[in-house]
Amino acid sequence: MTRITSDSFFKNIVDGSNDALVFVCPNAENSKDINHYVITYANKKAESLFGNTKESIQNKIIKELPKFFEFGELLNHLNSAIKSKKQEAFNFVQKVGHKNLNMHFKIESHDTGLLLSITEAKVYYVVDKESNLPEGDLKARINELEISNLFSYRVLDSYDSIVSYLKPIFDDNKVISDFRIDYINNRIDDITKEEPEYIIGKTLYEYYPKNLENGVFEILKKCYYSGDNQDYVKEFFFNKQPYWLSNKAVKMNDGIILFSKDITQEKKNKEQLFIQNRLLLEAEHVANIGSFRWNLGKEEIKYSENLYHMFGFEPKELDSKYDRLLAFVHPNDIEKVKNSFHESRISKAKTDLVFRIYTKSNDLKYMNTIGECYQKGGNWYMVGVIRDVTKQIEAESKLQAKNAELKRTNSDLEAFNRVASHDLQEPLRKIQMFVSRLNEEEKDTMSLRSQGYLEKVKSSSNRMRNLINNLLSYSKVDEVEEQPKRIDLNDVLTNVLDDLGERIDVMDADITSDALPVVNGVQFQLEQLFANLIGNSLKYVHQETKSKIQIKSKVVSHEELPPELLSFGGGYVKLQFIDNGIGFEKKYQEKIFEIFQRLHGKTEFSGTGLGLSICKKIVQSHNGIIQAKGELNKGAEFTVYLPTLI
């Protein structure tokens, strides 16, 4: 194993390091008598930290340093270290020039004196017990120290970077073919878990073959041949883990000193930050929002990239002064925006407002801004988002317009209902009244033809009354104020059959029914439903066949439900009204429920074309569905699904 003992190697390390290194010697042998320390050596960093450019701080006493003021506390530590010969560590805030530096001092007992190292500022004080030595002797002593292995290793190992010394290997043509690692400090252990001894003596190729491919070899060669320092950042893999090392290569005599700092964590943080920023940017773009950060004490506002886009600009195209933002605000909204921000600037309250802007291309857009204030480092900031709500606002106003239209339509419908219920019925009632008086009082004096006309007037006005009544009940299905109750459908059927009794008797119709269930509903509506369905069956009959109506009832399983009911859950009861009447063509199965849809001419069968529409509406308002199935001249089948009682 090769030890580096070269004077210049050590000097290179201490001068090339970011740390201040200083030798100090006490002025007395006996610790009681010590009252100052002489700096016998200082590296470049120490010179720049504590000295000035005019003269070196070497051979000065510490308290006379141009930039070193508070000596008292440091003196105590140095004295105590000299006394105890043990290691001491302490933090020390030192005013250096205009700056307060927090320095961590480490004082260590050394073979020939005391080694003091300060990690944070990396200032090393090497104290020699010997005092009052003539200058020449001191220098000799320092040289002795400098070449001491122990000392070099301590300095190098207390260094927080990996330090290695590489010596070139030349091939037969005197061209560098590889480098030999002549020295590496034990910081390498932090990364690779390898002792330096394992590495020292290996070539770059042997230790990390990739170095000859990844450009590192070229960089090192360049450093060697040119003598210029080389900085590079590279990713390395140790134990399959990626590490990012920031490297500085310094030519030294016939080799290269390499300082390698592990920046993996920083790199990771940076990447994380980059990814997060990227994500934020994309999220803002997708959500059509922008964000801003505003130091409330200043006029400058920091905008996110997408905020510029929302205003129609390229990022940074627009200078981000508060006043500049106001220039885009719609003139009628400027006061509102000013007041809101002004309020927040004073009270630090949350701001939330919608205002209009004109973008660069003069498009009017609605923006919603929400900002919150917070304090950091004595300053107040507002962070917030600005959201483009143009589409929402437009949709909202469209919705409002639609609502207003719907309201109008509804009141039109109400007016129509009023007209239908009163104003239409009024003249109709009078017509019927006059007809009935003619019928009662004048019929005998009328010609047969007149009597025929009178009959026509009578049946037409009856039809009209039916129509009006049906229309009214159709429009009223949704308006029922009655709360649904438990309704026994057997009672419903009985009532309906009672009402239709005369017609059933006359036609001698055969009506049979299963036992019916109890459902939740509105009695008179369910009666209307049954009356319409049974009434239809009684109406659309074959002249020659006896009318047969069959009512079936069954609680259906989930599998038997029509698809449109599957999503509702809960059980259903299936009611079927089956007749042997004239039926209808299959293509009318859907159409048959449409309002004013009549499959037959008025002369063949009476009807207003509203009966089944009313049925459908009633079933729907009972959360069920109704279906029709028909075959021409064979019969019709209406199926009603109603929710079972819970």
Next chain:
Amino acid sequence: MNKLKILLVDDDEDDRQFFADALEGIALNTELRQLENGKSCMEYLLQETDNPPDLVFLDLNMPIMNGFECLEAIRRTPHLKDLLVAIYSTSSAERDIEETFEKGANIYIKKPSSFSELKKSLKQVVKMNWAYHLNDFKKENFLLKI
């Protein structure tokens, strides 16, 4: 026996004629006075304090003062608060029936669409046992069933 004094308040001339003819047709001992709106009805009632009608038939939809307002005015007037008032209207809207019941009408007659039905209704109301009707007065009995 004194004639039953009936006051009909209806703006529709045809309806008044039907009413008068029907009343005549059922040949009861009645005396009919006809007025055209609520305002003239109130004026008449406040003037004829000594000779009030026995029964008022009140249409609802009338100009100047409608039947609802007139009914309220009648019930507000102390000496008229027990006057028998029959609502006589084309409307069969639940809302109207409810409202006139709340406002203190005594019976609700939906104007029929045949003359014979009208005669039947009038006969029923004129010959009604009011003491009995009002003794157990419920909403179910308010709308006249023929």
